[in-house]
Amino acid sequence: MKLNPNTHVSSIISFSLLLWATLLVSVSSDLASDRAALVALRAAVGGRLLLWNLSSTPCNWTGVKCGQNRVVELRLPGMGLSGLLPIAIGNLTQLQTLSLRFNALSGPIPSDFANLASLRNLYLQGNSFSGEIPGFLFTLQNLIRLNLANNNFTGTIPESVNNLTRLGTLYLENNHLSGSIPDINLPSLVQFNVSFNQLNGSIPKGLSGESESAFQGNSLCGKPLVSCNGTESSSSKLSGGAIAGIAVGCVVGVLLILILLICLCRRKRGKKTETRDVGPAKPAEVEIPQEKAAGEGDNRSSGFSGVVKKEAKSSGTKNLVFFGKASRVFDLEDLLRASAEVLGKGTFGTAYKATLETGMIVAVKRLKDVTVSEKEFKEKMEVVGAMDHQNLVPLRAYYFSGDEKLLVYDYMPMGSLSALLHGNKGAGRTPLNWDTRSGIALGAARGIAYLHSKGTGISHGNIKSSNILLTTSYEARVSDFGLCHLAGPTSTPNRVDGYRAPEVTDARKVSQKADVYSFGILLLELLTGKAPTHALLNEEGVDLPRWVQSIVREEWTAEVFDLELLRYQNVEEDMVQLLQLAINCAAQYPDKRPSMAEITSQIEELCRSSSEKETHQTPDVGDGSSQQAYSVDSGAPSSVKD
Structure with a gap:
């Protein structure tokens, strides 16, 4: 049987039109499904600003963003939403970002969230969601940021969190979570917080690099918090040989300390004998105080004492070298009598706040490891002292000797x-x-x-x-x-x-x-x-x-x-x-x-x-x-x- 060519072409055209019509209906149906889900959400939780024009496309609604004719973002932060979320959001199958933060939503997270396979960012913080954190959240392989902070979640942190290999943010603070923290090992995790829950036990090694604030408000121990002090499992207890070794080490350590104390006492006694000798008077010395270690009280001292020698003026004392029109209302002796407070230890030395007897305050940097000659030091300081700009801390003066190099700057009261x-x-x-x-x-x-x-x-x-x-x-x-x-x-x-x-x-x-x-x-x-x-x-x-x-x-x-x-x-x-x-x-x-x-x-x-x-x-x-x-x-x- 011979086919009519015109009939054949007509069939092809009809089939193409049918295919396009099917595709268009499919696309329209997908967006219609998204629209229906949004309308169901609006009806369930209300909201003072959800004044959507239901006669227009949902892609134009406040907080909604579309891509390829599908809803890909839904952002409704602080919109006064309240009540329970309906089983509807899960129909937004192309959703990548969902932000419902800072509303008054309550109850559990709906089970249809498991359908949000494309979800990358989930922000639910600042609501009253309750119940356990559902395990289906940790099946969403594309999640990058998960913020469930400031809710009423209970139960434990699921170990299945490790399924989220792309997760970079996990915020669970200010809930009612209990139990121990699972051994979380996520290579992309850079933001983590479980503070102010009811967690206990030791912090997993993989989270030991987080800050203390990420764990505070719980009953946790281990780095970065205090040591667990023997609360580890029996497998981590010391063997008898190790305990014996520690005991022997302690005995040896005590003996060494006793020997050191005896040597120090003898040395001190020898110094007292030397001070009784009568000899020519030595020049007075002043030393900038060494920076104290953390926890040794404040960083104030009575003055700079012990290193820079105050030689007699007749011997040609070196003094401060001032720059330009800098005030010369004080000299080296005034500076050395000033009370000093450590401001900080920097790359090139320690900085001090120096309060002169006149009440004037300057900043003094005591340089360390200076390797240049006095001539080169002077040349370089001349260059620095010549720098004059309102956004630079001006160098007012310097002092150079064999043992000490001091720089004097204006004091900046607000710090760094x-x-x-x-x-x-x-x-x-x-x-x-x-x-x-x-x-x-x-x-x-x-x-x-x-x-x-x-x-x-x-x-x-x-x-x-x-x-x-x-x-x-x-x-x-x-x-x-x-x-x-x-x-x-x-x-x-x-x-x-x-x-x-x-x-x-x-x-x-x-x-x-x-x-x-x-x-x-x-x-x-x-x-x-x-x-x-x-x-x-x-x-x-x-x-x-x-x-x-x-x-x-x-x-x-x-x-x-x-x-x-x-x-x-x-x-x-x-x-x-x-x-x-x-x-x-x-x-x-x-x-x-x-x-x-x-x-x-x-x-x-x-x-x-x-x-x-x-x-x-x-x-x-x-x-x-x-x-x-x-x-x-x-x-x-x-x-x-x-």
Whole structure:
């Protein structure tokens, strides 16, 4: 039988039209299903702002975002929702982000959440959800951030949490969870908190690197908290041989201590005999007090005593060398009689607050490991003393002798940016808003740009938050510039590692592009509120560039920012722009980094933009929902994986 060609073509066309119609109906049906789920949610929990226009597409509704004609985000934070969640949200099968934080929702999490296979971010904090944390949440393999804090969850933390291999954030604080913490071993986990529950037992080894605040308010022990003191299982008890070895070691230790005490007594007795000898009077000596270890009381002393010799004026005493128009209302003897208080121990020495008898206060840095000659020291200090800019801490005077090198600066009463960001984390802390942080960033940039403009070879060499000091109006003053060339190669501790550019191998030779890298880390610290690696004593800190780039690669930029910044509205775009600038500054290769002049210009424009918006900065603590629309080029190296 022979087919009619026209009939054959007609059949093909009809089949194609039928296929397209089927696809369109399918797509429409999927969005219709999403719409029905949202309408059911609205009917169940209400909400003062859920004034959705039901005659329009749900993609235009407040808090709803679509992708490929499906609902992919639902953000309803602080909307006054109350009651029980219906069995409906599980029909949003393409949902990637769900934020219902800070409402009055109660009851258990509905079982149909198990259908949200695409879910990456779940924010339910600040409600009254109750019951055990359902195990089906830990079957959602794509979850990256899970925040169940400030609810009424009970029961234990399921061991199945380890199924979430991509999880980066797990917040469970302020619930009623009990039992022990399971052995959590998640390679991507960077944010963790189970504080103020009813947990007990030892902290798993895999979580020992978290901060103490992540575990407080429980009955837990082990690092980073106090030792468990023998509460470990019987398998960890010491053997008889080990106990015997410890006993023998203790006996030997006691004997050594007795021998040491006898030697010290004899030595002391010998010194007393020497003081009875009559001889010519020795010149008086004064010494800057050594910095006390933590827990040894305050850091005040009666004065600088014991090292710097006060020689007779007739022998040509060296005095302080002042710069420019600096006030000369005191001399070396006045300084040595001043009461001293340790401000901190830095890369190049210890800083002191010196209060003169006249009431005048100055900051004194006692340098260590200075390797240059007196002539070279004088030449370099002349260069530093000539630096005159409103965003630099001016060097007022210096003293040089064979044993002592002292630098005298203006005293900054508000301390450092590091202390401001990481010092007081308690209830009395005043949140740092965008205006304060961006102003500090601009002031620091201007000071460093001035240094770079003074010559092709001038760089700071030690940019970090503890070297950004603050006035009473929170204006930034850059300190410690020009000192990196004075110290020996071994004098720089690892506390600068988190700020150091990857190409720097000698801390005494830091280029201006390396300064830019350090400033980029400083900006990331300002924006995230996190300290970089080894920046703080007793805390490891965070590999900031790597952490930020990993978050940005997940296209969830808001998670980068300090929660104190997310309290304020209308500055999201400016924050993201400053984040992009910070990432550019911290580029792996020096030629990819902008100059400090370019950086300063961009921050000035950002601050001008914020000022023109006349932002009132109304607090609205959140998950940064409005930032999702902005994109950041992470510039992440290939080693950074999702």
